[in-house]
Amino acid sequence: xTDTGPLRRMADFDLTETQRQVRAAVREFAExxxxxxxxxxxxxxxxxxxVIARLAPLGYLAPLIPEAYGxxxxxxxTYGVVCEELARVDWVVASAVSVANSLVGGSILRxxxxxxxxxxxxxxxxxxxxxxxxxxEPSGGTDLAAIRTRATPVDGGWRLTGSKVFISHAAEAGxxxxxxxxxxxxxHRGVTIFLVDPSTDGIEVSPLPMRTLQRDNLAEVRFDDVxxxxxxxxxxxxxxxxxxxxxxxxxxxxVAARCVGxxxxxxxxxxxxxxxxxxxxxxxxxxxxxxxxIADMICRTExxxxxxxxxxxxxxxxxxxxxxxxxxxxxxxSEAATQNALDAIQIHGGxxxxxxxxxxxxxLEAKTLEVGEGTSELHRKLIAExxxxxxQS
Numbered sequence: 001x002t003d004t005g006p007l008r009r010m011a012d013f014d015l016t017e018t019q020r021q022v023r024a025a026v027r028e029f030a031e032x033x034x035x036x037x038x039x040x041x042x043x044x045x046x047x048x049x050x051v052i053a054r055l056a057p058l059g060y061l062a063p064l065i066p067e068a069y070g071x072x073x074x075x076x077x078t079y080g081v082v083c084e085e086l087a088r089v090d091w092v093v094a095s096a097v098s099v100a101n102s103l104v105g106g107s108i109l110r111x112x113x114x115x116x117x118x119x120x121x122x123x124x125x126x127x128x129x130x131x132x133x134x135x136x137e138p139s140g141g142t143d144l145a146a147i148r149t150r151a152t153p154v155d156g157g158w159r160l161t162g163s164k165v166f167i168s169h170a171a172e173a174g175x176x177x178x179x180x181x182x183x184x185x186x187x188h189r190g191v192t193i194f195l196v197d198p199s200t201d202g203i204e205v206s207p208l209p210m211r212t213l214q215r216d217n218l219a220e221v222r223f224d225d226v227x228x229x230x231x232x233x234x235x236x237x238x239x240x241x242x243x244x245x246x247x248x249x250x251x252x253x254x255v256a257a258r259c260v261g262x263x264x265x266x267x268x269x270x271x272x273x274x275x276x277x278x279x280x281x282x283x284x285x286x287x288x289x290x291x292x293x294i295a296d297m298i299c300r301t302e303x304x305x306x307x308x309x310x311x312x313x314x315x316x317x318x319x320x321x322x323x324x325x326x327x328x329x330x331x332x333x334s335e336a337a338t339q340n341a342l343d344a345i346q347i348h349g350g351x352x353x354x355x356x357x358x359x360x361x362x363x364l365e366a367k368t369l370e371v372g373e374g375t376s377e378l379h380r381k382l383i384a385e386x387x388x389x390x391x392q393s
Contacts, residue, residue, distance in 0.1 A: 018078075051093055052093055062101065075312075134176050146184075157232065200227070202223060249323055305333075331376055
């Protein structure tokens with residue numbers, strides 16, 4: 001455990017005692033069960049399936065799925081704490097929780113039929129299957145209204161044709177949430193969401209070569225005349241865009257929480273190093289320029305954490321759409337994670353690039369999160385449009 005000293009008070013003043021206990025329990029689990037294998041899994045490109053399986057019995061795998069379906073169903077702020085603490089140790093494990101709850105499980109819970117909920121939510125909660133969200137396409141991922149994957153009505157259901165890229169957990173998933181369009185000319189009014197079994201004929205999952213996140217096994221998913229029945233449609237045909245909007249609010253919340261965890265990890269790794277590393281006869285942490293970087297790391301992390309918790313409290317209060325707040329939290333948290341990793345590397349000097357230290361890996365992972373769930377440029381555009389009244393939540 002590293003949650004000691006002055007930093008243990010930061011941004012925790014508004015957490016309940018139960019939430020504090022959850023934070024401590026998840027952190028202890030993550031450091032004991034996940035941390036020892038992260039670097040080895042990254043070198044081997046090994047997906048941490050067995051580690052993710054250990055989350056379910058503790059209630060960490062399905063925090064937003066109701067108990068009636070086998071989940072642990074906690075409040076949104078506590079869910080954010082779980083994502084934060086898992087991501088502080090392993091981006092991929094936290095991502096599996098985020099996708100299963102914020103994007104896929106949450107969408108089924110809000111928009112699914114009783115039959116869809118009963119089919120998919122219990123195995124998601126138990127860890128019998130993992131989830132993958134097939135949204136991003138080769139032609140672009142930011143403009144979801146421009147989706148090209150086609151959904152064509154046929155006898156008995158639909159035919160899906162198209163491809164998706166940069167899809168996390170695809171090779172391990174037991175359910176795909178797929179965004180397609182019934183008519184590209186209708187833009188967002190054509191978007192339709194499908195719940196698809198990855199073993200369906202015509203689906204091909206191919207590894208996507210990456211310079212980072214080797215253990216995530218990011219993939220390209222192709223749909224070649226894939227037939228699904230009418231019961232695979234989540235909501236109604238052509239009414240999938242609002243489902244995506246609600247899912248992305250929660251997705252951006254969990255991504256922002258994960259970014260806060262990574263930003264905190266950079267601090268936790270840097271403070272001991274700055275105390276122990278000596279130069280010119282004193283610890284480098286006593287040099288003013290190093291102290292400035294550390295102060296900035298702490299401030300930007302706390303600012304991001306405050307926005308994340310605020311968004312979580314809004315969701316807990318029943319605010320259905322918090323798109324502006326979600327963009328604010330995701331933007332600030334992802335850029336905090338990246339800048340903290342950069343500052344950590346600078347303070348570590350040459351050791352920041354060594355495989356012996358985590359901070360170099362943190363930078364590549366944090367930069368990935370600046371792009372995922374909407375780029376920083378997109379979120380700045382959305383925030384400005386909300387502020388100007390051009391866009392409404």
